[in-house]
Structure formats: C-alpha cells, structure tokens
Amino acid sequence: MNVKIGPNHYQKGAEVAGPARQTKHTKVREYLVDLIEGGLEPNEKLPTERELAETLGVTRVTVRKALDELEKDQLVYRVQGAGTFVNEPRISKTFEFHSFSEDMLARDLTPGSAETSITLESAGGRIGFALGLSPADEVVHVMRVRTADGRPMCLEHSYLDASAVPGFAQAFSGESLYHELRESYGIRLERADQTIHAVVLDEAAAGLLRVPPFSPAFSVQRTAYDHRNRAIEYAESLYRGDRYSYELSINRISSQ
C-alpha cells in the first residue's frame, strides 16, 4: 500500500518506526539506507548484489531480500542486466497508515476529540455485515469530532464488536481508540480497507466541523483488520475537504 492521508501541505513528520529486529537482511537494509542517504544521487548505481554480499559477509539471497524491501518502498529500482539504482526521493517517506492521533503528533499538532459519545447499540445490517456480525449483535459506537490544536478536522463514527472488547464503553477515554485496543485487549490493527467518496456536507455535519453547509468533504468507510484478518473496527468518517488530501502511490499500472 502505499498511501498517506494527511492535512494538506504535508511537511515531513517524525519517523514513527518500531524497533527493528536485528536480522541480517535488516542490517543490510540499514546499511543501504545509510549509503543512499549518505550522499548517493538519484539514479546513481548501487554496488552490485555480489559486491554487497562479499562486503557485508552475507549471501546474495540475503542482499536480495533487503533490496526487495527497498524496491517495495520505492527507495531503489532495479534493471536486469544493468544494476540497481537510487530513486528520486518520494513525496511521502512513510508508506504506513497512522492513526489520527499519530498523524497529528507527527505534524506537531495536538490531537483531541470533542462531542464524544460512546453508546451500545445493535449492529444492524450495514455495520453487522462489515464486522461479520449478525444485525442483532451489540456493537460499541464511538462518535467523535477529531480535532487538531482544537480545530475540528473530521467527524468519525467507529463501531466495535462489543463482545470482543468487554468493558470498553466504561474504560475508553475518548482519545486514542487504537491505543486502547492494544493496551487493554492486545488487539493490533494491521490493515484496513477504505472506500472514499467525494461529497458535500449537510447542515448538521457542517455545523459540527464548523464550515459552511455544502462544503466539500471526503466520506470514508473504513474496515480495519488484525494480523489474522479479522474485522475489528468499522468506521464512517467525514473529513473536511479544505484540510485533507490523500496522497497515494500505485504500482504496476498495467498494459493499454
């Protein structure tokens, strides 16, 4: 994936990388990143795979694994028969999806929530389908106006399977839902599917987001999954069109 949603006029944020495991291909990768950032120009040729293998005391397979990762993250490109080359720097250096809280912190904005309400409801058809529940099953419904430095950015409705997060409605502070899921329930969200529509805001939503009625906005439906691909969260959000844009990178545009 390779997608970044964020406030317009993105400025390079703090790296929020986890602690890298010290495998050999990780070390090779770090060596190559240092090499690239240490002064190699775009389109300059990297050492050959065989040279790197000998220099670093690993096999070519391990070097190739590291290069595979760098190619996936678009730091390098490879041309068979010619070599491996440094890419132009990318618009967005991180290709991970961050939570709203994290996204704001990376931009030196203070994330917050307003108008928070947490209720228990029946899932109903639409939300039940998204979470793989029956319509009668109970879900936790968290409604928040997400803010940055106190200014409203996004109106969000999140839904969780109530039986998977007992006591959530009582314990949740309203701030970082993903943080709460991880700390209290050991649930980590690894992947999300999103559908995005361009819409204009009705008067109610416009009022909550403090923009004129009929302002442009993104309507986003998101289903987030854990590492075993179980649907954990379903969310429907409205992002202010004047504050947000999507940046994404698409691979392999096919023929024609």
Place this chain on the structure above:
Amino acid sequence: MNVKIGPNHYQKGAEVAGPARQTKHTKVREYLVDLIEGGLEPNEKLPTERELAETLGVTRVTVRKALDELEKDQLVYRVQGAGTFVNEPRISKTFEFHSFSEDMLARDLTPGSAETSITLESAGGRIGFALGLSPADEVVHVMRVRTADGRPMCLEHSYLDASAVPGFAQAFSGESLYHELRESYGIRLERADQTIHAVVLDEAAAGLLRVPPFSPAFSVQRTAYDHRNRAIEYAESLYRGDRYSYELSINRISSQ
C-alpha cells in the same frame, strides 16, 4: 499499493492480466490460487511449505516466493508456528491501477472521449516541476472529457514532455494515451503518485461533465513514471463524485 479507483458499485471485472512468464514460482502461485479458488474456505489451512515443496518438486525457497506474492496480494496470511491460511475474499481482487479505457472495458462499458483538444504549450512552473522540465520546455497538452457509454465521467488534462514523444500531437487519436505511448514510443507506465482532493465543481467544469454547478467531485493530480522512475505524464483530472469512489487497502497500520 493496493488501490482501485472505479465507478461506484464495482462488479467483478474481467481479468486483464498479461501473459505470465513461466517461472517455477509462478507455477506454484497458480497451483495455490487454483487450490484456494477450488473450494478452500476462508481461514482454512494450506499445506505446509515443506509439503508443497515436495509435492511440486521445488525447494522451499521457491514455495516461499510464491507465498510472498499471495500474501502481498492478500489472498493468504501466515502465522509463524501455526501455518498459512486462506484470507476472506477481498472487495477488489485486482490491486493494479488500470487506465481509464481499461477500467471501463472491464465493466462492459464503452470508453470514449469528447471535447478532445491537443496542443503544444510551454510547461510553465507547476507542470514543468512535475515532469522535471524547465518552465520554457514544450509539453503536449491533451484535454479530454472521458466518457463511458457516452456519458461524461471525468475531465482530464494530461501533459507529456514534447521532446520525448515527437509527432505525438499529430498521431494521437484521442482514445488511449497509454496505449499510444507503448505502441509508438515503447514507453510503459509502471507506477503513479496521486494526490486527491475533495472539491465542488465550478460552472465551467460542471457544464462539461453535465452535472449541476457545485456538485461534489474528486480533484486528482497524477504523476506517472516508467520502470526507471522517469516522470512521463502529469495529469490533472476532475472525477464526478456521483460516479466514482476510491477503494484502497492499507497495510501495516502502525502502533498507537
């Protein structure tokens, strides 16, 4: 990446895959896809890597390469110590970006263009920057209203480095720009960066797209690159919000 833009209410389209090269890991991949589509249930366990290697007469490394691809495309997930399992079927089966023409054909709609104009212009600052040209360099400017079954879907301005595609303005039919680039100039687009904004249409654009003024729309800026990461096309498009949605899949939502 893993993104799909398309008309709303996506219905499974024809596969538009190129002719697969017959490497062993490709054969293993096809074997596994057949296995999965041939009746394996979601979350059912695949044979172990060692079993597959023996069954198919290849080494485990080759099996793992095939499984890496299937995992990237989200057909399977792996749990260390436990096994490899079939994923829930994805919303969108193809994770490639297709050209407008191809997208429409896959949905049994007839792609077309109206109001086409092809001109030679100076790049200017914005377009020159996107294509890595100086502002005075000439670009081919192709303006089209893209249609499906004759109904306007999208207003698109595409820009190409004129020196890279001599004679383009004379030869281009107005239909498939990517097809023309490949057939006449041997240029294949492999990757694209996109930035998407939510906007409302002004009266001129609304008229061309035959919707009321101030209708919601996506404004998309796209830079498309070849396999060596040279910027080939820069395009600014307006997609009708009532006809289009973005579906995308994001990996590795990070901590917090």
Place this chain on the structure above:
DNA sequence: CAGTGGTCTAGACCACGAG
C-alpha cells in the same frame, strides 16, 4: 562478450504456536 539482476537448489538452524 562481460557483467548485471532473476531464478533455483539442497540443505541448515532459529523463533514461535499449540497441544
């Protein structure tokens, strides 16, 4: 033609999961 990346082999040991 020489040199590069792409593919593949036949092993080995480690880290993690579940019973």
Place this chain on the structure above:
DNA sequence: TCGTGGTCTAGACCACTGT
C-alpha cells in the same frame, strides 16, 4: 515437545543490458 513459518548459506545457471 513437535511442527510451523522465518532466516540464512554456498553455490549454479538463465535472461537481459550495454559496450
């Protein structure tokens, strides 16, 4: 404890690029 996926080795040959 045992079986699984995760990592790694030391080679080999093929396909493609550029001179």
